Amino acid sequence: xxxxxxxxxxxxxxxxxxxxxxxxxxxxxxxxxxxxxxxxxxxxxxxxxxxxxxxxxxxxxxxxxxxxxxxxxxxxxxxxxxxxxxxxxxxxxxxxxxxxxxxxxxxxxxxxxxxxxxxxxxxxxxxxxxxxxxxxxxxxxxxxxxxx
Amino acid sequence: xxxxxxxxxxxxxxxxxxxxxxxxxxxxxxxxxxxxxxxxxxxxxxxxxxxxxxxxxxxxxxxxxxxxxxxxxxxxxxxxxxxxxxxxxxxxxxxxxxxxxxxxxxxxxxxxxxxxxxxxxxxxxxxxxxxxxxxxxxxxxxxxxxxxxxxxxxxxxxxxxxxxxxxxxxxxx
Numbered sequence: 001x002x003x004x005x006x007x008x009x010x011x012x013x014x015x016x017x018x019x020x021x022x023x024x025x026x027x028x029x030x031x032x033x034x035x036x037x038x039x040x041x042x043x044x045x046x047x048x049x050x051x052x053x054x055x056x057x058x059x060x061x062x063x064x065x066x067x068x069x070x071x072x073x074x075x076x077x078x079x080x081x082x083x084x085x086x087x088x089x090x091x092x093x094x095x096x097x098x099x100x101x102x103x104x105x106x107x108x109x110x111x112x113x114x115x116x117x118x119x120x121x122x123x124x125x126x127x128x129x130x131x132x133x134x135x136x137x138x139x140x141x142x143x144x145x146x147x148x
Numbered sequence: 149x150x151x152x153x154x155x156x157x158x159x160x161x162x163x164x165x166x167x168x169x170x171x172x173x174x175x176x177x178x179x180x181x182x183x184x185x186x187x188x189x190x191x192x193x194x195x196x197x198x199x200x201x202x203x204x205x206x207x208x209x210x211x212x213x214x215x216x217x218x219x220x221x222x223x224x225x226x227x228x229x230x231x232x233x234x235x236x237x238x239x240x241x242x243x244x245x246x247x248x249x250x251x252x253x254x255x256x257x258x259x260x261x262x263x264x265x266x267x268x269x270x271x272x273x274x275x276x277x278x279x280x281x282x283x284x285x286x287x288x289x290x291x292x293x294x295x296x297x298x299x300x301x302x303x304x305x306x307x308x309x310x311x312x313x314x315x316x317x318x319x320x321x
Contacts, residue, residue, distance in 0.1 A: 001179065001213070002213075002216045003216075004178065004179065005179070005213050005214075005216040005217040005220065006216045006217070006219060006220045006223070007220065008171060008174060008175060008217065008220060009216065009217040009218060009219065009220020009221045009223070009224065010220040010221075010223045010224040010227060011167070011171065011220075011224065012167075012168070012171045012217075012220065012221060012224060013220055013221035013222065013223060013224020013225050013227075013228070014224040014225075014227055014228045015159070015164055015167045015168060015171075015224070016221070016224070016225075017153065017224060017225045017228035017229075018151070018156065018158065018159045018164075018228055018232075019158055019159045019161070019164035020151060020158045020164075021164070022225065023151050023152050023153070023158075023242070024152060024241055024242045024243065024244060025149070025152060025242035025243050026149070026151075026158070027303075027307075028242075028243055028307050028311065029149070030303075031303045031304045031306070031307030031308065032307055032308065032311060032312075033304075035149065036161070037158060037161050038161075039161075040161030040162065040164075040165060041161045041164045041165045041168065042165070042277070042281060042282070043165065044161060044162050044164070044165020044166060044168075044169070045165040045166075045168040045169045045172070045282050045286075046169075046281075046282060046285050046286050047165075047169075048165065048166055048169035049168075049169040049172045049173060049282060049283070049286035050285075050286040050287075050288070052169060052172075052173040052286075053173070053176070053286050053287055056173065056176060056177055062176075062177055062178065062179070062180045063177055063178050064178075066180055068176070068180065069180050069182075070176070070182065070287060072284075072287065072289045072291075073274050073275065073279075073280075073284060073289060073291050073292065074274065074291065075290060075291040075294075076274070076291070078272040078273055078274060079273055079274060079291040079292075079294045079295045079298070080273075080294055080295070080298050081272060081273075081298075082268075082269045082270065082271070082272025082273025082274065082295065082298075083269070083273045083280075083294065083295035083296070083297070083298025083299040083301075083302065084269070084298045084299065084301065084302040085265050085268060085269030085272065085273075085302065086265065086266055086269030086270045086273055086276060086295075086298075086299045086302065087269070087298060087299035087300060087301060087302020087303040087304075087305075087306065088265045088269070088302045088303070088305075088306045089262045089263065089264070089265025089266035089267075089269055090266065090277075090299060090302075090303045091302070091303040091304075091306035091307045091310070092258065092261065092262035092265065092306065093259055093262035093263065093266060094241075094242075094244075095262075095266075096185075096266070096276050096277040096278075097185040097186040097188070097189065097266060097270060097276045097277070097278070098185040098221055098276075098277070098278055100263070100266070101185075101218055101221035101222040101225070102221050102222065102224060102225035102228075103225060104222050104225065105221070105222035105223060105224060105225025105226035105227075105228070105229070106153055106225040106226070106228060106229045106235075107226075107229055107235050107236055107237045107238055108152075108238055108239075108240070109237055109238065109239055109252070110239060110241065110252075110255040110256065110258075110259045111259070113255070113256040113257075113258075113259035113260045113263065114259040114260070114262055114263040114266070115263065116260055116263060117259065117260040117261060117262060117263020117264045117265075117266065117267060118189050118263040118264075118266045118267035118270075119189055119192055119193060119263075119267060120260075120263070120264060120267060121189075121263060121264040121265065121266060121267025121268035121269070121271070122186075122189035122190045122192075122193055122267040122268065122270075122271045123190075123193040123197055123267075124264075124267075124268060125190070125267070125268050125271040125272060126190050126193060126197065126199060126201035126202050126271070127197065127199050127201070129199075129201045130200075132272070136272070141200060141201060141204065142204055142205070142206075144201075144204065144206065144274070145271060145272060145273065145274035146273075146274025146275050146279070146291065147182060147184055147187045147206065147210060147274075147275075147279070148182060148183070148184025148185075148186065148187060148274065148275030148276065148278065148279015148280060148283060148284065
């Protein structure tokens, strides 16, 4: 299965690379309302994934016959503030998490610094999770804020 | 408008969106996994950090599939560069070069700071563009709608402020 994940990730990375989703100028163009490209990509992806998910959930199982696992993510105060913080970072870097890795592959050297920052940010978050739990009403540590 | 990468033309947004939908659905149907990239950051951290948060069962099971997937993302960028005219290391940062003209050390500092927001923010929010914006919205999950509005809002405000106000401070009459 490792090869399956690697190949699917490679295809995803190629698409992100060639669509503008991993391009600083296209990200700024989206946030400046000057380029439709990224809105079109995200909108199309959701418009096609939503009915596909609905059909898969009706079918109820995976290709291998296992029950489909689509448990929703927990709801908490971090959804809002974390989202705002991430948005600021997305604007500054011109990359969201997937494109950080895509840009590293493309040879954009500054993306290594973005990755180092993201790992540090996630590391600090995990280390102080117990202290953030109460103010942000975060779920128990075994559950976490949500996988994704 | 073309990409920074070799000045290549972009894929049509409809094809790119359809391809991302296909990746999301194949990942779920074949492997029973929710698309999501940002959790990979804490899974990488779990190899060197040992607080209780990084020793959770979902971290151990998640990193077995997500880290190969993340390696694939980098490989996809590499293949894209090779196929599009050859791989070359670059510091090219498009519009930001025109606005600020940072030296490489400045870009490292800028990107590290941005990365802190991305890493901390996505983990606090419980997802990023893929986990909340694509999968969560498609699955009609309320927290994903809240987070998506929040990160689009945060991004729009920051870019508008930078490119319509801050970068013009020196040139305005």
